[in-house]
Amino acid sequence: MADPQEIVSVLTESRVFPPPKEFSERAHIRGMEDYQRLWDEAAKDPDRYWGDRAREELYWKEPFQTVLDWKPPHARWFVEGKTNLAYNCLDRHLPKLKDKPAILFEGEPGDRRSITYGELSGQVNRLANGLKSLGVKKGDRVGIYLPMVPEAAVAMLACARLGAVHSVVFGGFSSEALQDRMKDVGARVLLTADGGWRKGAVVPLMKNVEAALPNVPGLEKVVVLTRTGDGKLPEGPKFVAWDALVKGQSDVCEPEWVESEHPLFVLYTSGSTGKPKGVLHTTAGYAMNASLTTRWVFDLRDDDVYWCTADVGWVTGHTYVVYGPLMNGVTTIIYEGAPTQPGPDRFWDIIERYKATILYTAPTAIRAFMRLGDEPVKKHDLSSLRLLGSVGEPINPEAWMWYRDVIGGGRCPVVDTWWQTETGCIMVSPLPGATPTKPGSATFPLPGIHAEILDRDGKRVPKGQGGLLFVTKPWPSMLRTVYGDPERYVSTYFSELPGMYFTGDGARTDPDGYVWLMGRVDDVVNVAGHRLGTAEVESALVAHPKVAEAAVVGRPDDLKGTALVAFVTLKQGNAPSDALKKELAVHVGKEIGAIARPDEIRFAEGLPKTRSGKIMRRLLRDVAAGKQSSQDTTTLEDLNVLAALRQNDE
Numbered sequence: 191m192a193d194p195q196e197i198v199s200v201l202t203e204s205r206v207f208p209p210p211k212e213f214s215e216r217a218h219i220r221g222m223e224d225y226q227r228l229w230d231e232a233a234k235d236p237d238r239y240w241g242d243r244a245r246e247e248l249y250w251k252e253p254f255q256t257v258l259d260w261k262p263p264h265a266r267w268f269v270e271g272k273t274n275l276a277y278n279c280l281d282r283h284l285p286k287l288k289d290k291p292a293i294l295f296e297g298e299p300g301d302r303r304s305i306t307y308g309e310l311s312g313q314v315n316r317l318a319n320g321l322k323s324l325g326v327k328k329g330d331r332v333g334i335y336l337p338m339v340p341e342a343a344v345a346m347l348a349c350a351r352l353g354a355v356h357s358v359v360f361g362g363f364s365s366e367a368l369q370d371r372m373k374d375v376g377a378r379v380l381l382t383a384d385g386g387w388r389k390g391a392v393v394p395l396m397k398n399v400e401a402a403l404p405n406v407p408g409l410e411k412v413v414v415l416t417r418t419g420d421g422k423l424p425e426g427p428k429f430v431a432w433d434a435l436v437k438g439q440s441d442v443c444e445p446e447w448v449e450s451e452h453p454l455f456v457l458y459t460s461g462s463t464g465k466p467k468g469v470l471h472t473t474a475g476y477a478m479n480a481s482l483t484t485r486w487v488f489d490l491r492d493d494d495v496y497w498c499t500a501d502v503g504w505v506t507g508h509t510y511v512v513y514g515p516l517m518n519g520v521t522t523i524i525y526e527g528a529p530t531q532p533g534p535d536r537f538w539d540i541i542e543r544y545k546a547t548i549l550y551t552a553p554t555a556i557r558a559f560m561r562l563g564d565e566p567v568k569k570h571d572l573s574s575l576r577l578l579g580s581v582g583e584p585i586n587p588e589a590w591m592w593y594r595d596v597i598g599g600g601r602c603p604v605v606d607t608w609w610q611t612e613t614g615c616i617m618v619s620p621l622p623g624a625t626p627t628k629p630g631s632a633t634f635p636l637p638g639i640h641a642e643i644l645d646r647d648g649k650r651v652p653k654g655q656g657g658l659l660f661v662t663k664p665w666p667s668m669l670r671t672v673y674g675d676p677e678r679y680v681s682t683y684f685s686e687l688p689g690m691y692f693t694g695d696g697a698r699t700d701p702d703g704y705v706w707l708m709g710r711v712d713d714v715v716n717v718a719g720h721r722l723g724t725a726e727v728e729s730a731l732v733a734h735p736k737v738a739e740a741a742v743v744g745r746p747d748d749l750k751g752t753a754l755v756a757f758v759t760l761k762q763g764n765a766p767s768d769a770l771k772k773e774l775a776v777h778v779g780k781e782i783g784a785i786a787r788p789d790e791i792r793f794a795e796g797l798p799k800t801r802s803g804k805i806m807r808r809l810l811r812d813v814a815a816g817k818q819s820s821q822d823t824t825t826l827e828d829l830n831v832l833a834a835l836r837q838n839d840e
């Protein structure tokens with residue numbers, strides 16, 4: 191892991207953009223005084239602050255008495271309360287919003303559906319009843335492996351209605367990745383589709399499911415939605431057609447009133463070891479903060495048409511495509527496919543046609559659009575937009591400025607939101623009516639969020655200096671454990687400084703106290719906004735019969751933020767070749783998914799190691815970046831190895 195002192199920032203950004211006056215005047219939080227007041231309130235009496243928020247944001251079937259039970263590092267929030275998240279997203283809105291569109295869906299081929307809150311509620315209840323008929327009950331785990339279609343949201347909500355725990359697997363993941371996750375989470379039922387549309391082609395979800403099935407014996411039923419094919423099911427008693435399952439089901443399914451701490455979902459995310467972690471979130475604390483942060487950070491109004499472009503396979507899709515917007519009763523856009531299909535202006539076309547008011551997307555997408563030039567944007571009327579958001583990785587100031595000027599027409603505030611799968615919700619972000627923004631800074635922690643930059647000893651680092659980002663006090667939407675591995679929860683997140691949550695990110699503050707994120711300090715890389723453990727890619731490579739050893743590191747990349755470079759040594763009798771490079775890349779794609787394919791593979795005679803045999807990744811990072819290493823090489827086992835690697839540098 192990097193030393194905090196090594197984290198040096200190259201940014202010197204001095205531009206400041208105060209919130210536009212007209213925006214502030216109508217905003218939920220209207221100035222830094224409001225922000226500061228909330229912050230002070232929360233810091234002074236967190237129980238009261240969070241307790242009030244929880245009573246405001248959620249419908250409670252039974253009230254809670256205890257706001258927080260904190261036995262570090264284990265938190266229980268709103269302890270005695272009972273609620274149901276699907277009820278909060280649907281039923282409580284129906285008296286007023288029955289006919290309001292909840293979801294505006296557009297498939298990649300151009301098919302469109304508008305689904306009202308009333309219709310969505312019907313679909314969720316029928317599927318919940320269908321799942322019940324398969325024996326699904328409170329606490330059972332249900333896998334979801336679907337394209338970005340409304341049924342993905344319906345599936346999540348149906349699980350929440352029954353108190354079943356959903357575990358969504360990104361549709362771009364391979365059958366191996368699906369299989370590992372379904373086994374780990376112990377899913378009884380899997381909701382999937384025959385396929386999905388991406389870049390004009392079919393993503394073969396069903397084929398992947400069929401390949402995974404023999405290795406997941408606990409999976410009893412597979413419910414298949416028809417999206418791309420003719421509706422024919424694979425042979426066998428496990429398969430049930432989605433349509434047949436919901437047909438004739440009642441559209442009333444009493445919600446299961448669950449305890450606040452009842453598990454809501456498990457979402458797998460990469461860590462610094464080879465095995466993804468099942469991040470577990472529970473019901474009330476997560477739901478409360480999803481609702482609150484969506485309204486405050488995106489300054490939601492009733493008439494907003496809100497578009498978060500993330501896939502439901504990631505946490506951003508969970509919190510800011512499905513739960514946050516629906517809790518707030520706004521209209522949320524779901525788009526199935528690739529950003530540039532069939533042309534470079536698909537996103538802008540969607541914004542114009544639906545008159546989207548809020549766009550929340552990732553820096554990697556913004557940089558890709560920037561490369562395509564302003565022309566595709568200029569063809570469309572984007573005047574409906576009033577707010578822009580960014581998430582997933584640090585956004586470089588040029589991309590931030592382009593986003594603001596070209597997409598936002600210079601009038602929309604930009605909120606750069608820092609958070610993680612583990613935090614459940616946005617943690618550090620501007621509040622658009624209050625916070626003067628600086629391009630590239632996530633600005634300040636939200637009220638009640640104690641995000642602090644500390645050194646290894648837990649001392650606050652002086653302004654301007656780099657350190658490690660911790661969250662020093664519990665917050666309602668924090669992860670509760672690593673599913674099936676409570677030890678790993680403690681060792682990954684709470685052992686750097688006992689009792690304090692370690693984010694894995696480096697950060698610094700500037701003289702004005704603004705927070706600047708500086709990337710991961712562990713062996714996790716952020717490729718195109720997706721988090722990957724380098725160890726995971728390494729184990730995939732080493733699983734290939736010709737590979738002896740592999741080390742994977744990140745290299746800065748203009749488009750993806752970080753690109754993956756793999757250093758590979760081959761087993762005796764195998765010769766390096768371009769064909770083999772391709773074979774290995776395809777192999778990694780098959781083991782994990784296309785996003786994990788190395789951008790560059792370099793064959794080496796040996797890898798640089800310490801005398802104790804540990805691969806020296808920091809050296810490889812320098813080699814990959816084409817930098818002369820300033821790093822200490824005194825512990826390097828064989829200096830020739832390093833010289834040879836450099837020579838291979840084209």
Ligand code: WT7
Pocket residue numbers: 459505506580581582583584585606607608609610611612632693694695707708709710716719720721
């Ligand atoms: C990691 C979490 C949270 C949804 C998307 C990714 C990086 C995320 C930002 C940002 C700088 C960011 C961090 C973090 N990250 N947002 N606005 N500025 N870095 O979720 O897969 O759990 O990844 O993404 O490194 O630790 P995730």
